[in-house]
Amino acid sequence: MAGGARTGHAAPTAPVLARELCTALATAVDATATGDGPLFIASYRPGPKEREVPLALHSTAFTYDNALAIIALVACGDTDRARRIGAAFVHALDNDRSFRDGRLRNAYRAGAVRTNEAALLPGWWDAAAGRWAEDPYQDGSATGNVAWVALAFLTLHQATGDSDDLAAARRALDWIESRTRAAGGVGFTGGLYGYDPAQVRLGWASTEHNVDIAAAAGWHARISGEARMADMAKAARGFLDAALAGDIGCFVLGTVPASPGSDLAAGPLPLGPMADAGHLALDTQLWPHLLLDAAPAWSPTLGCVERRFAVQDGYDFDNDRDGLWVEGTAQAALTFQATGHPARAAELLAGLRAHRAVGGWLLATPAARLTTGLTIGPDSRTPDFFYFNRPHLGATAWAALAALGWNPFTGRHAR
Numbered sequence: 001m002a003g004g005a006r007t008g009h010a011a012p013t014a015p016v017l018a019r020e021l022c023t024a025l026a027t028a029v030d031a032t033a034t035g036d037g038p039l040f041i042a043s044y045r046p047g048p049k050e051r052e053v054p055l056a057l058h059s060t061a062f063t064y065d066n067a068l069a070i071i072a073l074v075a076c077g078d079t080d081r082a083r084r085i086g087a088a089f090v091h092a093l094d095n096d097r098s099f100r101d102g103r104l105r106n107a108y109r110a111g112a113v114r115t116n117e118a119a120l121l122p123g124w125w126d127a128a129a130g131r132w133a134e135d136p137y138q139d140g141s142a143t144g145n146v147a148w149v150a151l152a153f154l155t156l157h158q159a160t161g162d163s164d165d166l167a168a169a170r171r172a173l174d175w176i177e178s179r180t181r182a183a184g185g186v187g188f189t190g191g192l193y194g195y196d197p198a199q200v201r202l203g204w205a206s207t208e209h210n211v212d213i214a215a216a217a218g219w220h221a222r223i224s225g226e227a228r229m230a231d232m233a234k235a236a237r238g239f240l241d242a243a244l245a246g247d248i249g250c251f252v253l254g255t256v257p258a259s260p261g262s263d264l265a266a267g268p269l270p271l272g273p274m275a276d277a278g279h280l281a282l283d284t285q286l287w288p289h290l291l292l293d294a295a296p297a298w299s300p301t302l303g304c305v306e307r308r309f310a311v312q313d314g315y316d317f318d319n320d321r322d323g324l325w326v327e328g329t330a331q332a333a334l335t336f337q338a339t340g341h342p343a344r345a346a347e348l349l350a351g352l353r354a355h356r357a358v359g360g361w362l363l364a365t366p367a368a369r370l371t372t373g374l375t376i377g378p379d380s381r382t383p384d385f386f387y388f389n390r391p392h393l394g395a396t397a398w399a400a401l402a403a404l405g406w407n408p409f410t411g412r413h414a415r
Contacts, residue, residue, distance in 0.1 A: 004010060007216070012075070014346070014349055014403045014404075014405070015403075017349060017352065017399070017403040018076070018400060018403035018404045020353075020356070020360060021072075021078035021127045021362075021396055021399055021400035022072075022077075022078065022174075022400055023359065023360065023402075023405060024359065024360030024396060025069060025072055025073055025076065025078070025081075025360055025396060025397065025400060026076070026078055026081055027359070027360070028041050028069075028160075028361075028393070029041065029069075029073070029081040029084060029085070029411055030081075031371075032110065032111060032112070033084075033111060033112035034176055035112075036084060037084065037087070037112055037113065037115075037217065038079070038084055038085070038087035038090075038113040038115065039084050039088055039111060039112050039113055039318075040061035040066050040085065040088050040108045040109065040110050040111065040113065041061055041065070041066055041069055041085070041110060041393055042057075042058075042059070042060065042061055042110035042111075042393070043057070043060055043061055043062040043065040043066075043110075043392065043393045043394065044057050044060070044270055044364075044390045044391065044393070045105075045357070045359065045361060045390060046179070046390065046391075047357075047363070047388060047389045047390040048357065048389065049389070050390070053390060054410065055124035055125075055126075055133075056122075056124060056133075056135055057122075058111065058122075058124060059109050059110050059111075059122045059123065059124065060107045060109075060122040060135075060138060061107060061108050061109065061110040061143045062106065062107045062138075062162070062393075062394070063089075063104055063105065063106055063107055063108065063146075063148070063149060064106075064144070064145045064148050064391070064394060065392070065393040065394040065397065066088075066089075066108075067086050067148040067149045067151065067152040068080045068148065068152075068393070068394055068397035068398065068401075068408070069082075069085055069393060070085045070152035070155060070156065070199070071151065071152055071155045071387035071397070071401065071406075071408045072396075072397040072398075072400040072401050072404075072406075074155050074156065074398065074402055075404045076400060076404065079159045079160060081155060082155075082159075083156060083160070083255050085152075086152065086156050086165065086168075087113075087164065088108070088113045089104065089152070089153070089168070090147055090164075090168055090204045091113055091115055091119055091298035092104055092108060092119040093168060093171055094106070094173070095117070095118045095119050095338075096118065096119060097118035097119065097120075097121070097196070098196040098197055099196075099197075101175065101178075102171050102174065102175045103141045103146070103175055103179075103192070104141060104145065104146050104149055104172060104175070105119075105121060105138065105139060105140070105141055106137055106138050106139070106140050106141060106142050106145050106267050107119060107121065107122050107138035108120065108122065109121060109123075111123050111330055116187075117258065121134060121135065121138065121139055122135065122138050123135075126368040132311060134195065134196045135398075136200075136377055136379075136406075137193065137194060137376050137377050139194065139195055139199075140191065140192045140193040140194060140200075140377075141175075141191045141192045141200060142190060142191040142209070143176055143180045143188055143189065143190055143191040143206070143209045143212075143213070144191075144206060144208055144209035144212045144213075145191075146172050146175060146176055146191070147170050147172070147173070147209065147212035147213045147215070147216045148174040148212055148216075149169075150169040150173050150176075150217075150220070151212070151215060151216045151219070151408060151409065152214040153165045153166070153169035154166070154169045154216065154219050154220060154223075154411065155166045155408070155411050157169065157223070158411045160269050166220070166223065167222070169216065169219060169220055170224075170229075171191065172216075173213075173216060173217055173220060175234065176188060176232070177211060177228070178189070178233055179192070179201075179267075181235070181268050182205055182239075182268055182269055182270070182271045183267070183268040183269060183270045183271065184268075184270070184281065184327070185235055186235050186238040186239055186242065186271075187205045187210055187235060187236065187238065187239030187242075187255075187271060188201055188203070188205060188209060188213055188235070188236060188239070189203060189204065189211065189269045190202030190203075190204050190205060190206055190207045190259065191209075193377050193378060195326050200378060201269060202257075202272075202378065203257040203258045203269050204254055204255050204256060204257045204258075204272065205218065205239065205254045205255045205271055205274070206253065206254040207239070207240060207243040207252065207253060207254045207284045208253075208254075208281065208283055208284050208287065209254075209270060210236040210237075210239040210240055210243075210254075211236070211240065211284075211287040211288055211291065211409075212234070212287075213232060213235075213236040214233050214236035214237045214240065214291055215290070215291055215292075215409035215410070217229045217230070217232035217233040217236065218230070218233035218291070218292065218293070219292075219409075219410070219411070220388070221233055237291075237293075237295075238289055240256065240295075240298070241295070243284075244273060244276065244297065244298060244301070245274075245277045246300075248277055248303035248304065249300030249301060249303055249304050250277060250280055250282045250285060250300075250301055251280075251285055251288065251298075251301055251304075252275045252276070252277055252280065252284075253275045253279065253280065253281055253284060254274070254275060255271045255272045255273060255274055255275060256272045256273060256274075256275050257272055257336060257378075258270045258271060258272040258371070263351070279318060279319065279373050280304070280308060280309075280318060280319045281317065281318055281372075281374075282305065282309045282315050282316065282317055282318070282325065282328040282332070283328060283330070283331055285302070285304050285305050285309070285411070286301075286305065286328075286331050286332055286335040287331070287335075288301070289301070289335050289338060289339050290334070290335060290338055290407050290408075290409045290410070290414075291409055291410075292409070292410050299385055299401075300335075300338070301302040302335075302339060303340075305332060308321075309321065309328075311323065311324050312324065313329070313348075313351040313354070314326070314328070314332065314351060314352075315328050315329050315332055315347055316328075316370070317370060317371075317372045317387065318371070318372055318374075320371060320373065322367075322370065322371055323365055323366070323367035323370045324355075324365055324366055324367065324370075325364075325365060325369075325387065325393040326352065326355050326362050326363055326364060326365055326392070326399070327362075327364065327365075327392065327394050327398050327399075329348055329351070329352065330348075330349075330362075330395065330398035330399040330401070330402040331398055332345075332348055333345045333346075333348035333349050333352070333400070333402040334401055334402040334406075334407065334414055335404070336348070337402070337414040337415050338407060338414035338415060339387070340415070342415070343400045345402070348402075349371075349399075349402060349403060352399050352402070352403075355395075357391040358391075359391065360396075360397040360401050361391035361392065361393065361396045362391065362393075362396045362397070362402030363389055363390065363391055363392065363395065364387040364388060364389070364390055364392035364394075364395050365387045365388070365389060366389065367389060368388070368389055369386050369387070369388055369389075370386060370387040370388070371383065371386060372385045372386065372387070
């Protein structure tokens with residue numbers, strides 16, 4: 001494996017880093033709510049030059065980050081704390097404030113969950129407007145985020161044998177199947193966006209989302225033997241094969257939205273053409289290799305990672321290479337372990353420790369702002385999805401998984 005930019009940091013052993021990060025995750029659970037009740041962990045903490053995070057993030061526990069925290073805590077051997085977050089997701093499945101279709105939102109309100117009321121969504125008081133404000137992305141339901149919750153429940157089921165966890169994973173996957181299956185039977189679209197009660201169905205499909213679905217549905221099928229779950233996994237894998245741009249050895253982001261005339265109100269959504277290869281994402285290249293049955297034809301995308309994403313001490317989110325994405329660098333460390341490149345994995349792990357903040361979490365990026373080239377929602381006019389120099393739950397959880405060598409897509413050690 002050809003190396004990218006090299007790190008000059010002294011390397012702690014992976015077990016030392018794992019202990020530090022597992023302790024940081026456990027401490028975050030305990031600091032969020034005492035006792036043993038359900039909770040969600042806030043995704044971000046103030047950065048080195050901040051007193052508070054912005055209001056739009058102050059109470060926000062992103063679903064993806066909390067699903068990752070469940071998986072990382074189980075990998076740490078801390079199943080009891082993982083189950084507290086899992087219980088919060090079960091409550092959310094059963095107690096949405098507006099819908100009864102089994103959906104999960106992209107974010108919930110951080111803190112202890114009160115089980116005698118509907119699941120609370122994040123928000124803030126907009127003093128200038130004199131009203132309560134919410135974020136349309138946070139209120140929505142991205143397909144990949146729902147699949148990550150299914151992976152978290154499957155991880156809990158593996159650790160505990162509790163059939164309720166397996167049933168919860170099935171509910172999340174059923175929602176994906178019923179609401180996002182693309183016309184033609186191959187692939188799944190992006191989910192829902194916007195405020196209650198009239199949300200917009202997203203007409204594009206994400207390669208990353210389809211990796212998540214292939215992993216979760218395939219894992220469920222291996223346990224349950226259900227043909228429907230196996231078919232979901234097959235449909236998602238078919239999308240991955242279509243998203244591989246063989247001429248450059250990289251996976252494209254997914255499809256562009258279907259034509260404006262497409263019916264977005266009812267029935268399966270038609271898929272538009274694949275996005276061009278001018279703008280690429282790191283995780284899209286890495287995650288397919290963590291699937292239990294990764295295809296040999298996908299192997300060139302590891303070379304794509306080095307050619308198009310390498311920066312000092314790791315990798316960028318996208319191929320503009322304008323800074324280090326800590327979470328993605330942890331993902332790369334795990335992927336290189338899983339694909340037989342332990343030296344490169346160790347090199348990346350050694351550099352991650354330099355990005356720990358006070359309290360033990362990892363920063364999302366050492367840069368003041370890291371671009372992704374992505375838009376948050378269909379109403380965005382320019383790319384507006386950024387990472388900032390703040391401690392991030394998702395980055396911390398991924399780094400713990402990498403240090404432990406734990407594959408979240410299979411519930412097994414990477415090597």
